[in-house]
Amino acid sequence: MSDGVVSVSDATREQLSRADEHSAHNYSPLPVVIESGAGSWVKGIDGVDYLDVLAGYSALNFGHAHPALVRVAREQLGRLTLTSRAFQHDRFASFCEDLSRLCRKEAVLPMNTGAEAVETALKLARKWGYDSKGVPPGRAEVITCAGNFHGRTISIVGFSSDPDAYAGFGPFPAGFASVEYGNAAAVEAAITENTVAVLLEPIQGEAGVLVPPPGYLAAVRDICTRRGILMIADEIQSGLGRTGDTFACDHENVTPDVYVLGKALGGGLMPVSAVVADWSVMAVIGPGQHGSTFGGNPLACAVGSAVVDLLETGEYQQRSRELGAYLHSMLSQLPPGHVSEVRGRGLWAGVQLADGMPSARTICERLLARRVLAKDAHEGTIRIAPPLVIERDELTWAVEQLADALAE
Numbered sequence: 140m141s142d143g144v145v146s147v148s149d150a151t152r153e154q155l156s157r158a159d160e161h162s163a164h165n166y167s168p169l170p171v172v173i174e175s176g177a178g179s180w181v182k183g184i185d186g187v188d189y190l191d192v193l194a195g196y197s198a199l200n201f202g203h204a205h206p207a208l209v210r211v212a213r214e215q216l217g218r219l220t221l222t223s224r225a226f227q228h229d230r231f232a233s234f235c236e237d238l239s240r241l242c243r244k245e246a247v248l249p250m251n252t253g254a255e256a257v258e259t260a261l262k263l264a265r266k267w268g269y270d271s272k273g274v275p276p277g278r279a280e281v282i283t284c285a286g287n288f289h290g291r292t293i294s295i296v297g298f299s300s301d302p303d304a305y306a307g308f309g310p311f312p313a314g315f316a317s318v319e320y321g322n323a324a325a326v327e328a329a330i331t332e333n334t335v336a337v338l339l340e341p342i343q344g345e346a347g348v349l350v351p352p353p354g355y356l357a358a359v360r361d362i363c364t365r366r367g368i369l370m371i372a373d374e375i376q377s378g379l380g381r382t383g384d385t386f387a388c389d390h391e392n393v394t395p396d397v398y399v400l401g402k403a404l405g406g407g408l409m410p411v412s413a414v415v416a417d418w419s420v421m422a423v424i425g426p427g428q429h430g431s432t433f434g435g436n437p438l439a440c441a442v443g444s445a446v447v448d449l450l451e452t453g454e455y456q457q458r459s460r461e462l463g464a465y466l467h468s469m470l471s472q473l474p475p476g477h478v479s480e481v482r483g484r485g486l487w488a489g490v491q492l493a494d495g496m497p498s499a500r501t502i503c504e505r506l507l508a509r510r511v512l513a514k515d516a517h518e519g520t521i522r523i524a525p526p527l528v529i530e531r532d533e534l535t536w537a538v539e540q541l542a543d544a545l546a547e
């Protein structure tokens with residue numbers, strides 16, 4: 140882990156400009172082209188090793204190419220990968236049992252991407268509202284939170300408060316209200332006789348790793364119970380070890396009615412997502428009413444079960460707790476002239492740049508030159524979410540690079 144500064148290689152530039160010619164410009168990636176990865180490190184085509192402290196937005200909680208996950212996936216790849224849900228396969232029952240056990244819930248509905256799982260949870264909540272609560276047909280409402288990020292489908296961007304996400308993509312489905320994040324009284328005030336659910340992130344990731352005030356999740360849980368509506372926790376980014384517990388809701392001993400999971404559930408190998416709930420909710424969906432060609436496929440189930448195995452050791456949650464405390468103690472020592480606030484929990488931090496500092500994007504470019512891969516969240520925030528397998532000295536080095544990049 141040397142402290143030299145690297146510049147963008149010709150080979151990297153060439154790949155980036157070729158990609159620009161034939162790929163939609165819906166991202167603006169940092170100038171690095173990665174060819175391999177192991178643990179917390181990736182190698183660029185420039186031959187340089189980079190420390191990955193983004194971890195695929197928490198899809199890579201177990202690092203790149205985790206040996207246990209790769210072994211299971213390889214074995215499954217050569218045996219059976221897809222049956223469709225028209226036929227049962229021999230990994231399905233175990234995966235649903237495993238994930239139910241991890242969530243302390245009764246039933247799993249497997250999908251692929253996070254956005255699909257959020258859509259699934261919304262469909263589930265609406266149908267539950269009509270079937271179990273007697274909401275008049277077509278009138279179900281779901282309360283969402285300002286600053287949310289739940290994915291990119293039309294209905295999801297329709298209740299985003301980020302113009303980049305929604306502008307130009309309407310018309311949007313009706314039936315969504317939006318309230319201030321972190322304000323439980325606002326949730327209660329927005330409930331009508333047609334409200335079926337509250338959808339929230341226990342920590343808002345894309346918004347800049349915003350941690351709600353203590354007691355918020357427990358208060359929302361209480362409101363949902365009292366008013367007879369569902370609490371849906373989108374734990375796609377916050378769940379599966381990231382915050383130092385299996386779920387971010389665990390920090391307030393809160394159990395939502397519905398978990399929405401994705402990202403790390405696929406072990407960084409493939410998209411695997413799921414909605415997890417008790418039968419009192421899940422039973423409203425019958426054959427033919429929802430589905431996915433790839434959801435719950437044998438490869439996804441094998442990998443998903445292996446991910447649950449890793450989480451059931453408790454090792455990753457503990458690493459996130461201990462190394463997270465260390466990370467936050469180091470970040471809190473960055474000069475106030477550079478950093479105005481550090482938010483987050485476990486191995487997850489949003490570093491808010493002080494007024495007058497360069498953009499978070501610029502700092503991330505400087506970090507790239509120092510061989511650390513990080514990503515800006517909203518304008519002034521640098522998001523740090525390394526793989527949970529990162530070592531303490533690697534974390535120290537990454538924060539030193541950040542301090543240097545801020546001082547540059």
Ligand SMILES: *Cc1c(COP(=O)(O)O)cnc(C)c1O
Pocket residue numbers: 196252253254255257288289290291340344345373374375376377401402
């Ligand atoms: C990433 C993310 C999603 C969307 O997941 P995709 O797999 O990109 O569709 C939804 N919710 C949260 C909180 C996320 O972080």
